[in-house]
Amino acid sequence: MAKVIVKDSRFLSGITEIPSFKIGDLEFVFEADLSEKGRRVAEKELRETPERVKESLEELKRLLSQEEDLTWPNNDFFLIKYLRKCKFYPESAFQLLKKYFEIKVKNPEYFYDVDINYYIQIANLRIVDMMPRRDHKGRRIFVVRNLGKFDPNLYTMEQLFKGVAMMMEAVSLEPDTQVNGVVIVLDLKELALYHLKPLTPSFIRFGMKWCQDCIPLRLKGLHVINETSMIDATYAIIKNFLSEKLRNRIYFHGKDYEMIHEYIAPNCLPTEYGGTISLGDCPKVEELMEMYGDFIERCKKEMDVINSYGYKKDLTENTQL
Numbered sequence: 001m002a003k004v005i006v007k008d009s010r011f012l013s014g015i016t017e018i019p020s021f022k023i024g025d026l027e028f029v030f031e032a033d034l035s036e037k038g039r040r041v042a043e044k045e046l047r048e049t050p051e052r053v054k055e056s057l058e059e060l061k062r063l064l065s066q067e068e069d070l071t072w073p074n075n076d077f078f079l080i081k082y083l084r085k086c087k088f089y090p091e092s093a094f095q096l097l098k099k100y101f102e103i104k105v106k107n108p109e110y111f112y113d114v115d116i117n118y119y120i121q122i123a124n125l126r127i128v129d130m131m132p133r134r135d136h137k138g139r140r141i142f143v144v145r146n147l148g149k150f151d152p153n154l155y156t157m158e159q160l161f162k163g164v165a166m167m168m169e170a171v172s173l174e175p176d177t178q179v180n181g182v183v184i185v186l187d188l189k190e191l192a193l194y195h196l197k198p199l200t201p202s203f204i205r206f207g208m209k210w211c212q213d214c215i216p217l218r219l220k221g222l223h224v225i226n227e228t229s230m231i232d233a234t235y236a237i238i239k240n241f242l243s244e245k246l247r248n249r250i251y252f253h254g255k256d257y258e259m260i261h262e263y264i265a266p267n268c269l270p271t272e273y274g275g276t277i278s279l280g281d282c283p284k285v286e287e288l289m290e291m292y293g294d295f296i297e298r299c300k301k302e303m304d305v306i307n308s309y310g311y312k313k314d315l316t317e318n319t320q321l
Contacts, residue, residue: 010077011173012305018173019294028132034175038138042179046087056083059090060097067094069312070101078306081178081216100214101310107206110161112307116296122163123296125149129279130171133268138180139220140171141268148190157198161207169306170299172217181218183264185273189226196234208241222250223260225273 010032018030034042042048057076060083064072073079079093082100086092104111127150131141150160171177211219224231239247253259257274269275 010075011302012073012075012078013298013301015298015301018298028130031174031176034179035138038176038179041138042084046084046179048084048088048179052088053080053083056088056090056093060093063090063094064097067098070098071309071312072097072101073306073309081172081175084178085216085218096214096216099209100216103206103210103214104307105311109158110206111165114162114166114300114303116300118159120296122155122160126279128164128167129270130167131268131270131277133277134176134180135183135264135268137220138176140174140177140180140182141185141264142182143185143187143270143273145185145187146190147188147195148192150195152194152198157203165210166296166299166303168215168217169303170295172215173302178216178218181220183221183223184219185223185225185260185264185269187225187273188228188231191228191231193230196230199234201237204238205241208238212243212246219246220249221263222246223253223263224251225253225257225260226255227252 018032020027020029039048057079060079061074064070079097082093082096083090086096125146127144127146129143129145131143133141135141171182242250251263260269260273266275268277270277270279
């Protein structure tokens with residue numbers, strides 16, 4: 001299996017390589033360096049220049065060092081993704097990092113004690129797939145589908161969220177993804193009423209805050225397909241927790257897959273949505289262990305070190321999410 005070698009130790013856990021993995025003939029490769037196209041986008045959209053990077057990192061570290069009861073990784077590769085999310089405004093990146101660490105100490109059940117074997121089984125459901133190709137704007141594409149395979153009686157929202165959080169941590173390591181962002185295609189074809197029961201207002205509020213205010217990723221579009229009438233009531237609740245910017249990036253397409261192609265080229269989508277990518281049959285757990293095991297193990301190792309940092313005091317008293 002091919003591997004991308006990272007020549008310097010940019011990862012907190014000290015790992016020096018991230019393995020690629022395959023599904024069928026498609027190879028998923030971790031991209032450790034910012035591409036030339038990504039560099040141009042970063043300079044134009046995020047104000048990123050070598051001088052500003054140096055100045056912003058110094059100021060961000062100064063702000064972090066003054067925050068009481070917070071331990072943080074003094075690692076440029078880790079910190080720069082927060083600066084990119086905030087267009088290299090150190091004070092904004094500082095507030096983002098504070099929220100990132102605060103939400104974890106206030107809600108530990110969603111972030112700690114990850115069982116790799118358990119998440120291999122969740123991966124076997126193939127609910128979330130990352131496409132092997134970026135779109136024309138360099139964004140990572142995720143397809144969420146097969147929701148009928150998710151049984152709320154077998155998997156709790158806490159367990160499912162831990163897997164999502166670990167995936168987002170892994171994705172946020174890629175410089176091009178930090179710069180260009182991610183796009184999600186959400187297929188609700190198999191969604192049933194019982195799937196919505198765990199989506200309490202408190203969990204929705206938590207999830208939306210985490211997505212919008214706490215992670216260093218730019219969500220550039222959410223494309224919903226095969227939605228039904230019962231989604232209207234659910235979305236009426238969810239949109240109250242969304243910023244205007246994010247609401248404007250949500251698109252409902254119904255069964256019109258060709259409409260998605262106006263935003264995402266077919267060569268970046270699975271064949272079932274009029275695309276050209278064949279993801280094949282769902283592999284068995286044993287095959288997933290061979291494909292994903294090394295990758296997930298490395299990601300968990302990195303996440304364990306990240307989780308060792310944060311606030312060392314109880315922030316839950318007299319506070320909300």
